[in-house]
Amino acid sequence: MKYNNLNIKEWKKSDINVDSLWLIDQREKSGKHSNIYHGNFIPQIPNQLIRRYTREGEIVLDPFLGSGTTLYECENLNRNFIGFDVNEKIFNFVENQMQDQSNIEYEIRITDVSNQAEFQSSMDSSLKSLRADKVQFLLMHPPYLDIIKFTENKADLSQISDAALFLAKMMDVTTNCLSFLEKDRYFSVVIGDVYKNGEVIPLSSLLINEIKSKFKVKLKGIVVKNIAGNRGKQGTGGIWKYRALNSDYFIFKHEYILVFKKMF
Ligand SMILES: C[S@@+](CC[C@H](N)C(=O)[O-])C[C@H]1O[C@@H](n2cnc3c(N)ncnc32)[C@H](O)[C@@H]1O
Incomplete structure (x- = not known):
């Protein structure tokens, strides 16, 4: 099954990044992309994934819409x-x-x-108006635990400070979403690790383990992407460098793009 519109004969000219290390220094700012939402991702992430894993006219599901980065890329593509x-x-x-x-x-x-019932009802109405019963790609960009608090809403995953609880909620979200993803299609999770109580909590690895043990999926890629210039706190220039050097930890300069194939 062909799951994208890429012309493989043109492979030499392709700008699709097939490497496991993505170093992107400039945020795409054209069109509707405005970078007003602290905690958004750069448009190049959905752009690459959508072009690689979907065909024109197919449906992309983003359960953590945020400022709409994935939506604007869907319009572009x-x-x-x-x-x-x-x-x-x-x-x-x-x-x-x-x-x-x-x-x-x-x-x-x-x-x-x-929330299973709420999600089901929103999916049913959405799919009905799109005259479809499944989606062809799923892109999840959840909060990274409570590192950035998005709202005071109790349902907001960024209200959770406990990693085990966060993972359990993420499994609920993944179960809900995967039930609407077509078999043999792809999904992606964009997530960073966090530092809490004096140690690294490797959310990315924990999530891979949970997803692999709960669902019949294949892990297709662990892409490491640099975090450049978009979070003052993580710059190595200022007070954070001093704090790290004066202590024993490292400053996060990367996040992960995990890619899975749904086999059921
Ligand atoms: C990391 S941000 C996504 C940013 C988005 N990719 C962008 O570029 O703007 C995570 C989003 O998840 C939302 N969120 C948290 N818990 C949620 C839940 N239970 N259901 C739906 N959305 C949730 C937050 O409000 C926040 O907007």
């Missing part, structure tokens, strides 16, 4: 879209961004994606 979030403020921002006529079909809703 002619893919249809379903997205959810619990943050009403950022949801309204995305709705405003989408006021003009769109070239794609999309559905966005305020939904707690860890």
